Amino acid sequence: MAPPVIADLRSDTVTTPTPEMRAAMASAAVGDDVYGEDPTVNELQAEVARLTGFEAGLFMPSGSMTNQVAIAVHTRRGEEVVCAEGSHIYEWELGMMAAFSGVVPRFVPAPLGVPAPEAVRLAVRHSVHQSPTGLISLENTHNKAGGTIIPIDTIREIRAVADAEGLPLHLDGARVFNAAAALDVPLSEITRHFHTVSVCLSKGLGAPVGSVLVGSAEAMKQAHRYRKMLGGGMRQAGILAAAALVALRDGPTRLKEDHRRTRELAEALVKAGFDVNLAAVQTNIIYVTLPNAAGQVAKWAEQGVLASALGPDSVRFVLHHQTGDGALEQAIEVLTA
Numbered sequence: 001m002a003p004p005v006i007a008d009l010r011s012d013t014v015t016t017p018t019p020e021m022r023a024a025m026a027s028a029a030v031g032d033d034v035y036g037e038d039p040t041v042n043e044l045q046a047e048v049a050r051l052t053g054f055e056a057g058l059f060m061p062s063g064s065m066t067n068q069v070a071i072a073v074h075t076r077r078g079e080e081v082v083c084a085e086g087s088h089i090y091e092w093e094l095g096m097m098a099a100f101s102g103v104v105p106r107f108v109p110a111p112l113g114v115p116a117p118e119a120v121r122l123a124v125r126h127s128v129h130q131s132p133t134g135l136i137s138l139e140n141t142h143n144k145a146g147g148t149i150i151p152i153d154t155i156r157e158i159r160a161v162a163d164a165e166g167l168p169l170h171l172d173g174a175r176v177f178n179a180a181a182a183l184d185v186p187l188s189e190i191t192r193h194f195h196t197v198s199v200c201l202s203k204g205l206g207a208p209v210g211s212v213l214v215g216s217a218e219a220m221k222q223a224h225r226y227r228k229m230l231g232g233g234m235r236q237a238g239i240l241a242a243a244a245l246v247a248l249r250d251g252p253t254r255l256k257e258d259h260r261r262t263r264e265l266a267e268a269l270v271k272a273g274f275d276v277n278l279a280a281v282q283t284n285i286i287y288v289t290l291p292n293a294a295g296q297v298a299k300w301a302e303q304g305v306l307a308s309a310l311g312p313d314s315v316r317f318v319l320h321h322q323t324g325d326g327a328l329e330q331a332i333e334v335l336t337a
């Protein structure tokens, strides 16, 4: 029999809807969102657009879809997308940029998830002998680099590169709320430097489903068509948007607690002799390098602590609001025993 779960730290997507979300879902006003007639979806889109400083937003079932729709909006077939090495848009979206938009990634080195503006500039190509660049895309926080933050000055410099090269700049902001909480700045301080931003509501914020793509009204008009092509046109989606609105209201204030607990866990792991790069522990993610990652993860699972083996020697922990201080203390006992 599976042991009781002390802490599920595989991802911040594992949270279940709070009672407030369930109540909001039960009483949500709804309509057909493919016709643009769901008032709760419209409210959510307007609210995310307001928070991020954009004209319009479009609700979709997943962050992968918001990213891939954005890529389709910005690019033409045969182009390249310049992005940081390890970017989710390529590493974890199953080749969809090629399958759907006919574009390929060009990775830029990114120590701690942060590409140097000069490296981005050098990766941009306009020559008639090479596939041209169609888009520059950043990820903040950067998942594979450890939930790391891009300094706002660096974002500004990369936007200057994009402007100089005449290119759009997209942000995979699946965890941009974590970056804003860690930097203690309003979300728009980060997002306003981009042409489109994908914001995930079902990661740290805790909604059961959904991401919102934000951008200009014109970009969202095109995005609407690509969303429908991908089968992402939902009907009475206000049921989901209602939960997402609660997540948007209650979620951001909890992220600092997640980050504090992440730090606490990371330091306990280092103290117990585990190999953790503390410089990369900036938000709610910890990567541990150890031999036989899958075996170790299975052993911890037997004792009720769930983590992800993301490679032969790499284990990831992700903190979220449904692992509180008590559960964390118990998890640390298991992990450092």
Ligand SMILES: *Cc1c(COP(=O)(O)O)cnc(C)c1O
Pocket (backbone or CB within 6 Å): 061, 062, 063, 064, 065, 067, 088, 089, 139, 141, 142, 143, 172, 174, 175, 200, 203, 211
């Ligand atoms: C989770 C995540 C996404 C989107 O994932 P979905 O499971 O498709 O919602 C996009 N980018 C990053 C960096 C992520 O961590």
